[in-house]
Amino acid sequence: MRNSDWQPRSFDEYMVGFLAEHTHPATRWAHVVMLHVAVVTGSTALLRRSVPLLATTVLGAVAVDLGSHLVVDGRYPGKSLSRPLWSVRANFVLSAAAWRGSMDALAVQQAA
DSSP states (O other): OOGGGOOOSSHHHHHHHHHHTOOSHHHHHHHHHHHHHHHHHHHHHHHHTOHHHHHHHHHHHHHHHHHHIIIIISSOOTGGGGSHHHHHHHHHHHHHHHHHTOHHHHHHHHHO
């Protein structure tokens, strides 16, 4: 199945594909750290009404996400980019699992 043919019908279905592209722990942790940095800097940008800081935050988050896939996994994450808002939501799910100490269990559960 080509990436363009993958059309998840629900977030749960999307999450399975998302986790399939985030199998390496270093990739998952890069996403978690990026999300926390992006929330802090994005909030600061909004409070200061700084469009350049907000733009830098978004571009930096995308660069870290894509970079972690290219450097750690050696591939481009095509599937998970098919739904940008679900991708953001999936990163929050991943981050919540990290805070609970169950990020690896989440990956195993979704793979089953």
